[in-house]
Amino acid sequence: xxxxxxxxxxxxxxxxxxxxxxxxxxxxxxxxxxxxxxxxxxxxxxxxxxxxxxxxxxxxxxxxxxxxxxxxxxxxxxxxxxxxxxxxxxxxxxxxxxxxxxxxxxxxxxxxxxxxxxxxxxxxxxxxxxxxxxxxxxxxxxxxxxxxxxxxxxxxxxxxxxxxxxxxxxxxxxxxxxxxxxxxxxxxxxxxxxxxxxxxxxxxxxxxxxxxxxxx
Numbered sequence: 425x426x427x428x429x430x431x432x433x434x435x436x437x438x439x440x441x442x443x444x445x446x447x448x449x450x451x452x453x454x455x456x457x458x459x460x461x462x463x464x465x466x467x468x469x470x471x472x473x474x475x476x477x478x479x480x481x482x483x484x485x486x487x488x489x490x491x492x493x494x495x496x497x498x499x500x501x502x503x504x505x506x507x508x509x510x511x512x513x514x515x516x517x518x519x520x521x522x523x524x525x526x527x528x529x530x531x532x533x534x535x536x537x538x539x540x541x542x543x544x545x546x547x548x549x550x551x552x553x554x555x556x557x558x559x560x561x562x563x564x565x566x567x568x569x570x571x572x573x574x575x576x577x578x579x580x581x582x583x584x585x586x587x588x589x590x591x592x593x594x595x596x597x598x599x600x601x602x603x604x605x606x607x608x609x610x611x612x613x614x615x616x617x618x619x620x621x622x623x624x625x626x627x628x629x630x631x632x633x634x635x636x637x638x639x640x
Contacts, residue, residue, distance in 0.1 A: 455498070460498075463496045463497060464496075464497060464501075464503060466496055467492075467493040467494075467496040467497050467503060467507070468493075468503070470489045470490070470492050470493040470496070471489070471490065471493045471506070471507060471510065473489045474486045474487075474488075474489030474490045474493065474510060474511075474514075475510070477489060478510070478513070478514055481517070483514040483515075483517045483518050484514075484518070486510075486511075486514045487511055487514045487515065487518075490507050490508075490510050490511035490514065491511065493507045494507045494508065494511070500534055501534070502534060502535060504530070504531075504534060505530070505531040505532075505534035505535040505538060505541070506531070508527040508528070508530045508531040508534075508541075509527065509528065509531040509538060509540050509541040509544065511527050512524040512525075512527035512528045512531070512541065512544045512545070512548070513540075513544055515527060515548075516544060516547060516548060519551070521548040521549075521551045521552045522548075522552065524544060524545070524547075524548035525545055525548045525549060525552070528541045528542075528544050528545035528548065529545070532545070537568060539565055539568050539569060542561050542564055542565050542568070543561070543562075543565050543577075545557075545561050546558045546561035546562045546565060549561065550580070553591065555584050555587050555588045555591060556588055558580075558584065559580075559581065559584040559585070559588065562577050562580050562581050562584070563581060565577060566578065566581065
């Protein structure tokens with residue numbers, strides 16, 4: 425009986441992904457050009473219906489039509505990128521931010537310089553409080569639109585570093601509070617708490633020394 429090690433598992437996973445990709449390419453290569461042309465035409469019509477529903481603020485119906493369009497075209501076709509980006513816009517209006525990010529990721533894998541997908545992903549990540557990711561995309565958006573006035577995006581680029589710093593400080597404070605709670609749980613078995621210990625920084629070396637104070 426043979427056992428697979430971690431490297432074997434990783435290799436098998438990579439082989440499976442490669443096999444799936446090859447099968448996709450082969451399947452798409454076998455599509456008759458006339459059939460593909462017809463599918464693209466039908467997909468474009470579905471996109472237009474989706475756009476119309478979007479304008480009417482029927483976002484769920486728009487998502488349905490964009491999804492139907494996506495299913496008709498090859499996964500790496502530029503039309504697929506457009507349909508995913510459009511669907512992301514509909515998800516944004518429904519506050520479905522994770523779904524919007526996922527659609528933009530697909531679109532940008534096909535067309536990395538799609539400014540609409542970049543902007544939509546930035547907006548979605550902002551709402552998810554993924555501020556670092558949002559800032560990266562907002563900056564990229566501005567780089568790709570140097571001659572266009574984007575005061576609102578520039579304002580976010582200016583404001584986000586402070587939000588990122590605040591978020592990091594809050595995460596650090598929460599982590600310390602969690603560690604304190606865990607420490608108290610353990611030390612409580614011995615009738616002590618973390619408050620019995622005081623950390624003092626050495627001004628010369630910058631290192632810390634821990635002192636025990638039983639009176640606290």
